Amino acid sequence: MIKVHNLTKIYGKGPTAVHALKDINLEIQTGEFVAIMGRSGSGKSTLLHLLGLLDAPTSGEIYIDNQNVLKLTAEEQAKYRLNRLGYVFQEFSLISELTLLENVYIPAICLGRENHFKQRATAILETVGLGPRIRHYPHEVSGGEQQRAAIARALINSPGIVFADEPTANLDATSSRIILDLFKKLNRESGQTIVMVTHEPEDEKYVDRVIWLKDGMIEQK
Amino acid sequence: MGNLKLAFFLAYKAILRGSRWTLALIILVTSLSFANLILTPSIMSGVTQAINKEQINTLFGHIIIDPLEGSLLLNDTGQILQKISGVAEIGGIAPHLNSTAMFKYNPGIDSSAEAKTGNWNIIGIDPDRETQVTTIAQSLISGSYLEPGDTDKIVLGVEIAGGDQAENKDFLTLGGVKIGDSITLVFPTGTERQYIVKGIFKARGGNANNLAFVSRQELTSALNIPANQDAASQILIRLINPDHEQQIISKLNTLLTGVQVRSWSDYGGGIGNIVSSFGVVASLIGGIGLVVAGVVMFIVIYINVANRRRQIGILRAIGINHKVVLGSYLLQALLYGISGIVLGGLIFGYIIKPFFDSHPIDLPIGLVSLAIDPGNIRNAVIGLILASVLAGIFPVLNITRHSIIRAIWGN
Numbered sequence: 001m002i003k004v005h006n007l008t009k010i011y012g013k014g015p016t017a018v019h020a021l022k023d024i025n026l027e028i029q030t031g032e033f034v035a036i037m038g039r040s041g042s043g044k045s046t047l048l049h050l051l052g053l054l055d056a057p058t059s060g061e062i063y064i065d066n067q068n069v070l071k072l073t074a075e076e077q078a079k080y081r082l083n084r085l086g087y088v089f090q091e092f093s094l095i096s097e098l099t100l101l102e103n104v105y106i107p108a109i110c111l112g113r114e115n116h117f118k119q120r121a122t123a124i125l126e127t128v129g130l131g132p133r134i135r136h137y138p139h140e141v142s143g144g145e146q147q148r149a150a151i152a153r154a155l156i157n158s159p160g161i162v163f164a165d166e167p168t169a170n171l172d173a174t175s176s177r178i179i180l181d182l183f184k185k186l187n188r189e190s191g192q193t194i195v196m197v198t199h200e201p202e203d204e205k206y207v208d209r210v211i212w213l214k215d216g217m218i219e220q221k
Numbered sequence: 222m223g224n225l226k227l228a229f230f231l232a233y234k235a236i237l238r239g240s241r242w243t244l245a246l247i248i249l250v251t252s253l254s255f256a257n258l259i260l261t262p263s264i265m266s267g268v269t270q271a272i273n274k275e276q277i278n279t280l281f282g283h284i285i286i287d288p289l290e291g292s293l294l295l296n297d298t299g300q301i302l303q304k305i306s307g308v309a310e311i312g313g314i315a316p317h318l319n320s321t322a323m324f325k326y327n328p329g330i331d332s333s334a335e336a337k338t339g340n341w342n343i344i345g346i347d348p349d350r351e352t353q354v355t356t357i358a359q360s361l362i363s364g365s366y367l368e369p370g371d372t373d374k375i376v377l378g379v380e381i382a383g384g385d386q387a388e389n390k391d392f393l394t395l396g397g398v399k400i401g402d403s404i405t406l407v408f409p410t411g412t413e414r415q416y417i418v419k420g421i422f423k424a425r426g427g428n429a430n431n432l433a434f435v436s437r438q439e440l441t442s443a444l445n446i447p448a449n450q451d452a453a454s455q456i457l458i459r460l461i462n463p464d465h466e467q468q469i470i471s472k473l474n475t476l477l478t479g480v481q482v483r484s485w486s487d488y489g490g491g492i493g494n495i496v497s498s499f500g501v502v503a504s505l506i507g508g509i510g511l512v513v514a515g516v517v518m519f520i521v522i523y524i525n526v527a528n529r530r531r532q533i534g535i536l537r538a539i540g541i542n543h544k545v546v547l548g549s550y551l552l553q554a555l556l557y558g559i560s561g562i563v564l565g566g567l568i569f570g571y572i573i574k575p576f577f578d579s580h581p582i583d584l585p586i587g588l589v590s591l592a593i594d595p596g597n598i599r600n601a602v603i604g605l606i607l608a609s610v611l612a613g614i615f616p617v618l619n620i621t622r623h624s625i626i627r628a629i630w631g632n
Contacts, residue, residue, distance in 0.1 A: 054538055054625045075542065082540025089629070093535045095231075097238035107539050109227040137238070153539065 002028040002051060002161070002193070007060030009046050009216075020046040022216045024060070030160070033187040033194045035203060038213035044197040045090075045165055047213065051195060052085055052163040053077045064161070082107055086154030086192075088164040093150055094138040100125060100149040101134040108156050117156060124152040128182055144175025151182060155192075162186070164196040168203070180206045227541065228548030235529075235553055244557075247521050251561020251605060254514030256569045258601035261510050263591040265503030267577075271425075271587030273486075278356040279429035281485035282315065282457035283466055289479055294318075294446070298453040301477065302350075305458065308472055312461045313353025316453035318345035318437045320444055322406040324381065326395040337396045341381050343406065343433045345440025354459040357422050357429065362386055364400035364420035372439045375404065375416035378430035379423040386423055388430075388585075410445050425587040507597060514601075515608030518561075522554050522612035526620075533620050534628025543621040547614065554613025558606050 007024040010017050021043045028034050036044045049055040051062060053069060062069050064084070072080060081087075094103045101121055108117030125134050128148040130141075138146050147167055154162050164183065168176035184206050187194050196207065204210055212219040236244065277283060286305075288295050295301060298316045305314050322343045327336040348367040352358045357376070358366040367376055379387050383394025391397075398404060398418050407413045416435065424430055435443075437453065446452050460469060466484055473482045536546050574591055581588040620628050 049626050052538075056624070078537065078540050078542050080540075081538070085540070087538055089535070089538075093538075093629075095234075095532055095535070097234045102234070106227065106230070106536075107541065109230060110223045110541060110545065157540075 001030050001063075001065060002026075002195075003063040003066075004051070005061040005063075007047070007050060007062065008058045009043070009050060009055075010058045020216050021050070021057070024216075024218060026211060026218060028193060028195060030065075030193055031187070031191045032209060033183065033207045034196070035207040035210045036195065036197045036213060037199065037201075037204075037210050038219070040199070042213040043216040044199075044213050046216075048163055048165050048195060048197045052087060053081055054087075082110060083157055084160050086157070086159035086162040088147070088150050088154050088162065088167045090166040090169045094146055094153075096138055099135050099137055100130060100141065100145075100152075103138070103149055104153045104156055107153065111157070121152065121156055124155055125149065128152050129178070142175070144171050144178060147171060147175070147179055148182065151179065151186075155186065158190075159192065161193040161195065164194065166197050166199065168198070168200065176200075224542055224545045225548065228545045228552060231536075231545070231549035232552035232556070235549070236556060243525055247518075247525065247557045248560045248564055250521050251514075251518050251557060251609070252563075252565035252568055254517055255562050255565030255601055255605055256573060258507065258510050258514050258604070259565075259569050259593065259597055260573060260591070262503045262507040262597040263593050264582075264589065265506065266592035266594050266597075267582075267589045268584070268586065269503070270592040271584070271589045275425045275587045276428075277459075277463075277485055279360075279424040280355075281488055282313070282354045283460040283463050283485055284458040284470060284473065285483050285485060285488050286456040286458070286473070286477070287481045287483065288454075289481060294450075294452040294454060295456065295480060296450050296452055298451045298456065300451075301456060301480070304476055305456070305473065308469065308476065310461045310465055310469060311458055313350065313459040315350045315354035315457045315459075316347060316437060317455050317457060318440045318444075318446075318452060319343075319454040320345070320408060320440060322408050322433075324395060324433070325405040325407070326398055326402065328396055328398075328402075337383075337394075339381070339393070339395065341378075341431055341433055343435060343440065345437035346434050347437050351434075354457045357424060357434070360422040360424040360429075361420045362423045364418065366420050367434060367436055369436070371419065371436050372442075373414075373416055374419040374435070375406075376420040376422060376434040377404075377418055378432045379421055380430040381433055382418070382421045384421075406443070408443050410443070412443050412445065414443055425585065507600065511600065511604040515604055515611075518558070518605060518608045519612040519615075522557060522609065523616045526550055526554075526613065526616035530620050530628050531630075533617065534625050534630075537621065537625045538629065543617075546621065547617050550617045551610065551613045554609040555606070558609025561609075562602055562605055 004024055004026045007021055009021040010019050012018055024047060036047055038044050050057050069077065069080060098106065104125060105117045105121040122134060125131060128151055130145060130148055130152065133141055133145060168179050171179065180203060183194055183196065186192055286301070302314050302316065305311060320343050321340055323338060323340050325336050325338045346367065348371065349369050362379065367374055377398060380389050381395060382398040383391055384397040387394050395404065400418055400421065402418045403415050404418060405413060405415050441448055441452060460466060470482050470484060533546050537543060577591045581590040
């Protein structure tokens with residue numbers, strides 16, 4: 001479970017300071033598929049980055065499974081991200097010099113069980129429909145396929161929570177549907193918590209709950 | 222272990238699948254920087270070596286034997302020569318009897334024409350021995366060298382003879398003496414003698430060109446020294462292996478009494494200062510070259526790493542330890558550095574050095590080819606490896622210092 005207390009993020013200082021998030025309080029249950037929605041500049045991505053330990057808040061607390069993760073050192077946070085969290089970014093975020101298979105299993109090399117994870121990466125890539133493409137490089141596949149590979153990478157270490165930052169923003173309608181179906185399937189079958197930022201109203205039907213943000217605050221609808 | 226493996230894996234993939242042009246450019250820049258780092262000091266060392274060689278060849282030999290302080294002459298030179306010739310690794314021994322004289326030359330057919338005069342050093346030599354030590358005989362631009370038994374013959378340096386090939390202005394020379402001309406020498410003893418110019422030489426070591434040579438027997442007579450004194454001002458020794466100079470000096474010091482044995486470099490005096498000045502200049506240029514090469518390498522690698530900022534951010538976002546990222550880029554930078562050094566070494570060893578060996582630079586001080594100092598190579602290798610390491614580490618440290626989001630999105 002994710003619990004957030006009085007989370008605030010301010011960019012900059014003085015008169016030019018931007019209050020991206022203002023005293024956010026929320027809870028996300030384990031196994032929930034949650035969408036964070038709102039207009040551009042509402043603070044959706046900022047909230048996702050803070051929840052995913054990619055950035056530090058100005059103030060507030062984040063508890064994941066009752067552990068205050070903001071108290072972890074940078075090195076501990078990196079280990080936490082590697083073992084417990086998965087990420088899918090808005091833009092295609094694969095390493096261009098690695099094949100899709102290598103992209104998926106690199107987080108696992110750190111854990112020292114490369115062969116086991118090679119098999120697992122192959123299986124996950126097959127699950128996301130990229131079985132025939134595992135030896136391809138990112139530039140040799142479509143945007144939708146790259147994003148599916150990024151999802152596979154996010155899943156390699158069996159994370160409890162997957163964060164997705166507008167994963168369908170740069171995809172056509174068909175690819176977007178495939179990606180969202182995939183998230184839904186993972187959520188239902190593996191029970192993974194999925195927190196997804198999106199601005200597409202039609203994505204609402206895939207998720208259990210929507211957290212609406214407006215001007216850095218949660219909007220009750 | 223997993224972190225190290227991943228660092229190697231990422232570095233290997235980045236090199237294997239990264240831009241070939243970037244890789245080629247970085248290695249080329251490094252290799253040229255390395256070649257340049259060796260080239261400049263090697264030319265300077267080459268100049269120094271050329272000066273040394275000419276000093277040895279025309280003025281000093283490798284070892285010089287002088288009379289003790291307070292004495293002007295060595296006596297019984299024949300006996301000294303005999304003792305020295307028993308020492309192994311000696312290539313040649315040449316006694317010199319040194320003096321000065323006023324040279325007079327009347328270039329006109331008409332005896333009323335004004336004579337050209339000047340004071341120069343004159344050296345009495347044993348011609349057959351001299352050719353085993355100095356190379357003056359090989360530097361003749363006209364005429365021929367002295368032979369044993371020549372008494373009324375003289376060989377002049379080009380700066381005494383004058384003419385088209387002399388560097389000095391006409392008034393500082395005898396104004397264009399030719400082979401077969403007669404010149405008059407007035408010695409400090411007051412003796413005045415006429416000599417036929419037998420040869421004119423132009424040695425690359427400029428100092429020798431202000432010397433004139435007659436036979437030692439003739440000069441002994443002109444200076445009113447008894448012939449049975451067998452006098453010499455100094456004895457020059459050429460070694461078969463100059464690297465053994467100090468050992469031979471020690472042997473000679475044991476063998477000979479009543480003389481001073483010195484290395485040519487001790488004797489060089491002012492020349493030694495010039496040589497050490499070249500050393501300082503070479504070190505200075507080498508140091509600046511190292512900094513420039515390091516900065517160039519740093520910039521090229523820095524730009525390459527900085528362009529991968531987003532990739533570094535993504536790796537960190539998915540939980541890859543920043544030390545893995547750092548290690549990966551450090552390995553890449555080291556590979557660039559080492560490849561550049563190897564390529565630069567090959568360029569230098571197989572292209573630049575052979576070219577200079579077959580086309581030495583023709584300078585007034587001598588033919589200059591490259592003299593490679595292992596110390597310069599060591600400094601260049603260390604310098605460039607260090608530059609590679611810094612160029613690999615700094616941009617990554619800079620990127621990992623900021624938040625992951627800033628690395629990925631650049632804001």
